[in-house]
Amino acid sequence: MKPRLQLTVIGGFLGAGKTTLVNRWLREAEGQRIAVLVNDFGALNIDAALIAGASGDTIALTNGCVCCQIGDDLSRALIQVLESGTRFDAVVIEASGVSDPWRIAQLGMAAPELALEGVIVLVDAAAAMAQARDPLLADTLERQLKAADMVVINKVDSVTPDELARVREWVSSVASRTPQYETSQSRLPRVLREGLSLSEAREERDARGCTQPGCGHDDHSHHEAHDHGELFDTWSCRPGRVFDPNALRAWLRDTPPGLLRLKGVLRTGEAAWSEIQFAGRHGALRKADAPVDGAAVVAIGLRGCLPVAALEAAFAASA
Structure with missing residues (x-):
C-alpha cells in the first residue's frame, strides 16, 4: 500500500509569523523533501545559498525541497507538485493571512495522494487582542482558530505576562480543546511540525x-x-x-x-x-x-x- 503524502496547512493572520515558520521548515528539512506552496515568493526571502535554481512558479532548493507559487489556483499548483515526478515526503501550504485554513485543508484532503497531518495556526501575541476587538477582523480570526489542530502563540517575548494571559484566555474561549504552544520567532520543534x-x-x-x-x-x-x-x-x-x-x-x-x-x-x-x-x-x-x-x-x-x-x-x- 503506497503511503500518502503528509499535508500540513499553516494559517494565521497577517504578521503572525507564517513565512518565518516556512523558512525555518525549509532550512531545517534534514533530508526530507518538502514541497511548500505559497502565495508570494517575495515574502519568503529564501536564503540565496539554499536556492539551486528557479523556473516560472517554482524554486528548487539545494536540500531537495521545492517552493511553488500558488498563483490564482491552489488546485493547479497542488496537481503540479503531485505530478512532478519527484518523490516528496511532505507538502506544506501557507495560507494567506485572511483565508480560512480549513477550506484549504479540505481541498488538499480531496486528493487521494494526500493525508492531512494537521492545521497549524499562528497568533501574534502582541497584536491579537487589538485584532480580536476589531469587528471587521474578529470573524476571520475566530474562523482560523476553530480550524486549528494546534495554535502557536508567537512573539511571546514581546508582551507582558498579563498580556500573554489575556491572549491565552481569548484563544481558549474560541478553541477550548485545541492544544496551544507558545514561542517566539516562529520556533516550533520538528516533532510538532511534522508528526x-x-x-x-x-x-x-x-x-x-x-x-x-x-x-x-x-x-x-x-x-x-x-x-x-x-x-x-x-x-x-x-x-x-x-x-x-x-x-x-x-x-x-x-x-x-x-x-x-x-x-x-x-x-x-x-x-x-x-x-x-x-x-x-x-x-x-x-x-x-x-x-x-x-x-x-x-x-x-x-x-x-x-x-x-x-x-x-x-x-x-x-x-
Missing part, C-alpha cells in the same frame, strides 16, 4: 528514560530533537491484542486532554491492520499493511501533561 515517527519516538523515549511531571512551555533554548525531553513527554507501547475499529474511532472522537499527537499501527482483525493517527483535534483510522516490527503506538504531549493513564487503558491494557 511522529514510530521508531524515532521510541528511541527518544528509551534514550531519555522516564520524565517527571511539570507542565511548561517553550523556554526558547531547547529546540533540537535531542532536547525534546525538556519540553515533551513521549509514551509508547507494543499492543499484543486485536482492537475493535469502531472502538478506536470512538476513542479518536473523544481523546483525553493533553494529547498532542498519536500514531500507531494496530491489529484490527485476524489478518487486518490499521494505522491510527491523531493530531491536535483530528484523528483517522485507515487500513494498513502488516508492519515488519509488529504493532506499535507512540504519543506525545507537553511535559507533565501527557495523559499516560488514559493511553495505557486504551492501548496497553489486556483485552
